[in-house]
Amino acid sequence: VSTVQVAVPAPLRYALVYRSDPDSQTPVVGARVLVPLRNRTVLGVVAAATASAQPKLKTIAQVLDTEPAITPEIFRVASWCSDYYHHALGEVLQTALPGYLRRAVPLPPPREFRYRATDRGARSVDSLPTGATVQRRVLEALVNAGSDGLSGEAARQLTTRSADVLRRLEAREFLQRDEVPINCVPLEGREHPPELTAAQAEAVEGIGGTASYATFLVNGVTGSGKTEVYLRLLADVVEHGRQGLLLVPEISLTPQLIERLRRRLSGRLAVLHSGLTDRERHRAWWLARQGDADIVLGTRSAVFTPLPRLGMIIIDEEHDLSFKQQEGFRYHARDVAVKRAQLKNIPIVLGSATPSLESLGNVERGRYQEVRLPDRTGEASLPTVHLVDLGRDAIRTRLGRREQVLVFVNRRGFAPVLYCVDCSWHSGCHRCDARMTLHRRSRQLRCHYCGSSIAMPSRCPQCGGEDLRPLGEGTQRVEEALAHQFPDARIVRVDSDVASGKGRLEETFQRVRRGEVDIVVGTQMVSKGHDFPDVTLVCVVNADGGLFSLDFRAPERLSQQLIQVAGRAGRAERHGEVMIQTLFPAAPQLIRLQRHDYNGFAAEEMRERREAHYPPYAYLVLLRAESVRADDALRFLTDAAVAGKPHLEACADGAVSLMDPVPSPMERRAGRYRAQLLVKATRRESLHRFVRDWLASCERLPLARRVRWAIDVDPTDMV
DNA sequence: AGCACGCCGACT
């Protein structure tokens, strides 16, 4: 009797052993299986074929796949992730599967059909027998749908007995059924490529000539034509019969980019983004897995797409925080991608105008090769940056010239809170250590950490006073102030409130590009990857938040944001200007940014990181805990620190040190108390050895069951 | 995680 190891979706550090059904074939590694676990049935993935005899084994209930859903390549990547992030293999594998396959469905996507009325059907609507009301209704719907017809889903929704009715109509040749090919973007590759700058040509040549594993950091100022370099590289990959994987941050997956790929490359493009249904996403995944897609474009989770002919990976905006998953299995898609490239022995390209200090550290260590694009392409020059108290005259001048203005509100954290003039009450959230923000339009106070909301009070809940005022520079307040100052200007606001509507964000950007808008007010969202050729002035409201923060990464993030948003100005032939509103115009960080000297800023910041023993000169692991009862989280971490001491001596030989457990900067969130314990190390090896043993001890602590806790390797967000 | 088992308070 043969036995197999199955990784089940549970926080277990090992796979479980099952007997395989003697009547059916032994499942292959990577196949999905249904297995009994306690008293329920779960979907697991075969992790190994073993023969270790154990007492009282349960039998696999059902083998779902004859070929592996998790290909050997993805399996190796997932195993590495499980080790590196100290996360259960079963849960990593669930993440690597497309959502659709986390259910007991067959591996190939179901076939999809479209239905449309034939000419004969259209002529026959009226001659159907009077009793055939359902058939008539369905046929009429199809005739009304015209030559496009209806999707299978839409057709089935017409009536409860649709399958039967459709079959009958088809048999009488009143309708025609066509199979829909798997959704992908056919690439046309017709457009003639533009001339490359010397730096671009050098980059393309250097990277394109590499066949085996190497990591390239393309460090190019905004507007230096990084995308053009990607296009050339991808075209080359496709020409050689290989597949390319292009990962972008959540927000950069724009129709603009897809359009550019479509015009320039040939072959087929599969797009994996969050807007797809599970089923559509699975179909795109399948296309990639079958080797039928030449390019896969996607966000974070697309790093786990199986690609049999993979020849190159490109990570655009590699510094972007959205590549790091911030809950559950906390992986960083960039780092997973680098490992994947190494395992597959292919080149990988990381691109950014504002590289992460981690990547610059890897350049310094000789692990990554840096490729610089120091100049903007064409005539476009870098905008002039002023550090000012927000200048209304500058806006007026631009509007007078019929140019566009972009007003960037640095952080949502500066959203307006309500406060009482009489007793200085402010609108705190009951469940979090945070202020609730004012949403004027819906007359609500909302907490953007836990999502709870209450109606906006008309009197102070504390003293009954009637003088309640908004405080802070929210996008809405800035919008209102600008509308007051410039009554004739057409103003749009772009923040997550506006973006939550499907397609509304892209529609808004289209309007800006068509010149139907004079002033754009927005948050982060406007700083990423969108080109607005007619914007010649960018204003940054309240840039100071990142200058003095507890998080050691705050200056890095502020600089990246400012540089990225400044890059939105003057992309066409007109010179751009940037105005940064600050109380500290002498701050060295800001002065460097004024000179567009991100690399100078980074060098200085690196020096400070080195002295303070912070990344990239140290490796971090954060033990996070949260509890319902006030002190449990912190007490658990205190116990964990004690439990860690012997392991420190045993395996870390001074390379690893434990900081003191502290309450999180925002201690209460969604009604839970949160705390964290930072572990620093000078060597990865020692750190991983330590964490492995330490976690086993933590699991045995008495508080471990009452506290929700998790390990975060390479944390990017200390708040 | 998720689910059962097990040992102590307010209800039929």
Added chain:
DNA sequence: GTCGGCGTGCTC
């Protein structure tokens, strides 16, 4: 005398 609280232990 039971229903149900959540502490704790295990999942092949």
